Amino acid sequence: MFVIDVMSRVPVYEQIIKQVEEQVLTGILKEGDKLPSVRSLSVKLSINPNTIQKAYTELDRRQMIITVPGKGSFISQKAVEVVGASSREKIPELAKIIRDLALAGVTKDEIIRNVNEVFDEMEGEE
């Protein structure tokens, strides 16, 4: 369920957290879904179990998952909310992209039209 690129500059630990976040946002992981156990994920990806445990501990700390001793880790009720809040932090990045585009000569109308298109597309999917 996770695709880890060990050659990437991004630490494996961050890759796991990011992928859980993405899967929560896209609805692949829903409240109450069980994450694979540390052991099985470690063997499957041949990644150090301690690294995976660290990622799970961080997800737990962010309240995205709830770990029940002896049962496993589950996506929490608040997961979407938590990821949503951290997604808002990306707005400055958007601002940067818009600035770059404007500098490159893209007009405001064009940007707005593109934003609208993305929203239209997403509504179509639903």
Added chain:
Amino acid sequence: MINAEGISKTFEEFTALDDVTCNINDGCIYGMVGSNGAGKSTFLRVLSGIYKADKGYAFIDGLNVYENPKAKQKIVFVADELFFLPGATMNKMAKLYSTVYERFDWKRFNELTKVFGLNPTKAIANFSKGMKRQASIILALSSRTKYMFFDETFDGLDPVMRNLVKKLICNDVAEMNSTVIVTSHSLRELEDICDHLALLHKGGMVLDSDVLELKTTQFKVQVAFRDEFDRNKFENFKITRYRQEGSVANMIINGDREETVAEFKKMNPLVLDVLPLTLEEVFTYEMEALGYEFESALEVEKHE
């Protein structure tokens, strides 16, 4: 828990280990890298009680390892130069191991020989180099010891086998909290599987750190400003390397990533890129700082 306390070892004039101290926690996969002759193999041989340290001690779970069967019972060591009894088959070697290791697991031994596709009734002398290595790995994993040391074991395996061995090691660490030390020349080999890395250089331990910490406390920054500037502009940061070409500067910074990015943004840069370092970069820089430069090594070659 493994405690190495001030271990020194010399061979005639050559100092292989010079006052090496380190502690390795249970459940850790400890990677060790270093140039040729850095002392990696010697360190493992002292830890497993093959060599007696000239100075210092190696303890395993509080027991002095040297000439102590009780401590050695907990250790299995796959050396870089393999040894098998003359004319032995894997079954015969397994019998020998089972008399030494109380917890030797025949069921696992039989399973693993099947998984690796090795015939345990054939003479090991007729095995290929890689197969011999696999045979010794199977024997080690079947011994069910708490501590496993692998000396350049991955380097001689093909990618499929390497991945299989990594999976098996991960399984043991997750399931039984085993502790593993792996040495290698190739950092790439160790990056995914180790949680702790040590760098040996000329017999000394130069770096000993959590992998995650290594990767998150140092990063590469590329930044450009409209106005002229030089290194003094970044006095507030802990810079380990700095290079500037025109209005673009590249640097390596030690510190908290988010704080640093915030600081940089305040300066209104034209371009700001922050990249995590690969372990290879971390180690190359550390080695350069020690005067072990790869470029100058290459130049020598050219002159000859």
